[in-house]
Amino acid sequence: MDENVSTKSTECLALVVDFFFFSLMQVVVFVDISFEKATEIDDYCHSHQPPIAFIKADVRGLFGSLFCDFGPHFTVLDVDGEEPHSGIIASVSNENPGFVSCVDDERLEFEDGNLVVFSEVEGMTELNDGKPRKIKNVKPFSFTLEEDTSSYGQYMKGGIVTQVKQPKVLNFKPLREALKDPGDFLLSDFSKFDRPPLLHLAFQALDRFSSQAGRFPFAGSEEDAQKLVEIAVDINEGLGDARLEDVNSKLLRHLAFGSRAVLNPMAAMFGGIVGQEVVKACSGKFHPIFQVKTFLFGFSGAHLFGLCMLNFYLLSNAVHLCYTGIYST
Amino acid sequence: MQFFYFDSVESLPKEPLDASEFRPQNSRYDAQISVFGSTLQKKLEDARVFVVGAGALGCEFLKNLALMGVSCGTQGKLTVTDDDVIEKSNLSRQFLFRDWNIGQAKSTVAATAAAGINSRLNIDALQNRVGPETENVFDDSFWENLTVVVNALDNVTARLYVDSRCVYFQKPLLESGTLGAKCNTQMVIPHLTENYGASRDPPEKQAPMCTVHSFPHNIDHCLTWARSEFEGLLEKTPAEVNAYLSDPVEYMKAMRTAGDAQARDTLGRVVECLEKEKCNSFQDCITWARLRYSLLAHTLH
Numbered sequence: 001m002d003e004n005v006s007t008k009s010t011e012c013l014a015l016v017v018d019f020f021f022f023s024l025m026q027v028v029v030f031v032d033i034s035f036e037k038a039t040e041i042d043d044y045c046h047s048h049q050p051p052i053a054f055i056k057a058d059v060r061g062l063f064g065s066l067f068c069d070f071g072p073h074f075t076v077l078d079v080d081g082e083e084p085h086s087g088i089i090a091s092v093s094n095e096n097p098g099f100v101s102c103v104d105d106e107r108l109e110f111e112d113g114n115l116v117v118f119s120e121v122e123g124m125t126e127l128n129d130g131k132p133r134k135i136k137n138v139k140p141f142s143f144t145l146e147e148d149t150s151s152y153g154q155y156m157k158g159g160i161v162t163q164v165k166q167p168k169v170l171n172f173k174p175l176r177e178a179l180k181d182p183g184d185f186l187l188s189d190f191s192k193f194d195r196p197p198l199l200h201l202a203f204q205a206l207d208r209f210s211s212q213a214g215r216f217p218f219a220g221s222e223e224d225a226q227k228l229v230e231i232a233v234d235i236n237e238g239l240g241d242a243r244l245e246d247v248n249s250k251l252l253r254h255l256a257f258g259s260r261a262v263l264n265p266m267a268a269m270f271g272g273i274v275g276q277e278v279v280k281a282c283s284g285k286f287h288p289i290f291q292v293k294t295f296l297f298g299f300s301g302a303h304l305f306g307l308c309m310l311n312f313y314l315l316s317n318a319v320h321l322c323y324t325g326i327y328s329t
Numbered sequence: 330m331q332f333f334y335f336d337s338v339e340s341l342p343k344e345p346l347d348a349s350e351f352r353p354q355n356s357r358y359d360a361q362i363s364v365f366g367s368t369l370q371k372k373l374e375d376a377r378v379f380v381v382g383a384g385a386l387g388c389e390f391l392k393n394l395a396l397m398g399v400s401c402g403t404q405g406k407l408t409v410t411d412d413d414v415i416e417k418s419n420l421s422r423q424f425l426f427r428d429w430n431i432g433q434a435k436s437t438v439a440a441t442a443a444a445g446i447n448s449r450l451n452i453d454a455l456q457n458r459v460g461p462e463t464e465n466v467f468d469d470s471f472w473e474n475l476t477v478v479v480n481a482l483d484n485v486t487a488r489l490y491v492d493s494r495c496v497y498f499q500k501p502l503l504e505s506g507t508l509g510a511k512c513n514t515q516m517v518i519p520h521l522t523e524n525y526g527a528s529r530d531p532p533e534k535q536a537p538m539c540t541v542h543s544f545p546h547n548i549d550h551c552l553t554w555a556r557s558e559f560e561g562l563l564e565k566t567p568a569e570v571n572a573y574l575s576d577p578v579e580y581m582k583a584m585r586t587a588g589d590a591q592a593r594d595t596l597g598r599v600v601e602c603l604e605k606e607k608c609n610s611f612q613d614c615i616t617w618a619r620l621r622y623s624l625l626a627h628t629l630h
Contacts, residue, residue, distance in 0.1 A: 066333040178331050186333045199334035219363040220351050261360035264396040
């Protein structure tokens with residue numbers, strides 16, 4: 001038998017054994033695997049019933065990359081982990097649509113389209129049925145229902161209105177598709193808003209470099225850095241409309257030089273992020289790395305962002321200070 | 330949005346370094362040296378660092394500093410201080426501690442563990458709270474000798490104090506904090522960034538005490554009221570009673586000199602506890618609790 005064939009079949013067999021092992025898992029996390037192998041495994045995880053959450057993380061010098069695929073229909077039960085907001089009712093009108101006002105010692109923190117439930121309402125007891133109701137025209141101390149309350153009992157007193165957390169379904173793409181069409185990126189730094197597409201390209205180039213050369217670029221080797229730039233340019237040319245105008249060779253050079261180094265603060269930070277993503281995959285609590293809104297919030301108000309960001313900022317800044325800080329002093 | 334990329338190229342030295350800087354030295358720091366150069370590695374090793382606090386953040390920082398080789402050189406020194414002792418509930422996140430460390434000083438145990446990670450680490454553990462009252466320990470020469478300060482604190486007062494010292498002595502400060510799933514971090518570099526105290530968080534929502542006591546009308550008020558009632562009945566009054574019992578003469582003397590309305594109130598409660606509502610057995614306690622409950626939750630309403 002041809003030697004290549006036998007190697008190939010051993011590989012296939014190994015993969016089958018691996019897949020059986022993965023099928024026993026809820027989440028699998030991969031570090032240091034090629035995109036080729038990763039796509040193969042992710043295809044399996046994505047189409048498995050029930051889907052197996054797939055996470056790929058890599059740290060190369062001062063660069064890090066993370067990919068999540070929690071399956072075609074992943075439900076987030078609680079997007080932000082915050083306590084549901086509530087208010088105390090002051091009055092409810094008998095009209096179409098019903099108008100609810102609340103006591104004015106604390107502003108309501110609802111948003112249009114939120115679902116709420118009523119409890120302990122006296123008089124208009126129809127509202128105490130525990131059914132979630134959609135609200136609109138939300139003002140600091142009032143909102144309207146999408147419901148005709150004219151035939152209900154007359155409001156007397158009391159009542160609490162509480163927000164109901166709405167589950168959210170996310171449709172993750174398999175790695176194979178996401179690589180070609182990554183969509184929006186989760187921004188880590190607003191001063192680097194153009195960086196993610198470049199890094200997306202750069203990490204693919206690095207992956208191709210290592211599979212072609214059988215190793216990562218050497219630190220300080222201009223030759224290796226040049227090779228990486230060439231690969232990146234080549235991949236970029238094939239992107240058609242999604243092509244980047246400028247392949248930043250300086251940045252690629254940094255990636256090449258540091259690609260063999262795993263730095264402790266980077267490992268700590270990505271360890272923290274991955275750990276948090278695993279918790280999200282298993283619990284359905286907190287929004288996974290998937291959507292913009294939660295994260296933007298996290299930045300602007302310095303609130304509302306998952307623990308995943310904890311080690312991330314703490315430690316990236318720790319390295320920052322210990323490296324650049326000492327430089328500047 | 331399934332990809333997340335991060336880079337910290339700004340951490341690199343601004344000026345290009347000579348290729349010899351990156352040459353491996355067959356040391357545990359070779360990866361770090363290959364990125365930042367041996368000059369920076371030397372600086373890290375000779376840094377004099379002050380880590381304030383050895384809790385959840387403190388443990389993370391000490392581990393990282395030890396792994397990076399910070400304060401592991403002949404000139405380097407790391408000082409960590411924390412006046413707290415280890416409790417069982419700390420073990421879920423303060424990973425330098427083990428269950429046999431319960432009851433021991435956090436800073437000492439954390440320092441020993443960090444030194445176990447890197448035996449070159451020159452670490453000094455103290456049990457002093459950092460504040461105006463310990464300026465004899467953390468004196469001018471202590472501050473002047475520091476390279477960098479890392480806060481790992483759990484309260485704003487101490488943060489502001491350390492910040493003010495850092496401003497005074499022109500030392501860079503790494504500030505961070507966590508709350509549940511939220512966190513923040515800030516880097517303060519003298520003459521480059523604003524300091525920690527320059528911006529303040531908006532005040533937290535809090536019910537005014539007078540509302541709580543006379544008209545607790547929403548759930549938060551009621552909870553605050555109940556807490557305050559609980560503390561008064563089961564913590565403050567018993568403490569007063571014990572103070573009286575341990576030294577009645579001294580206690581009476583102190584009360585006489587205080588002589589304000591609050592002292593009268595306190596005395597009233599002490600008398601109540603020792604005379605009218607004195608509990609001698611567990612049964613008495615149950616009776617007392619039942620009557621108190623009925624008074625607070627029923628009669629008064």
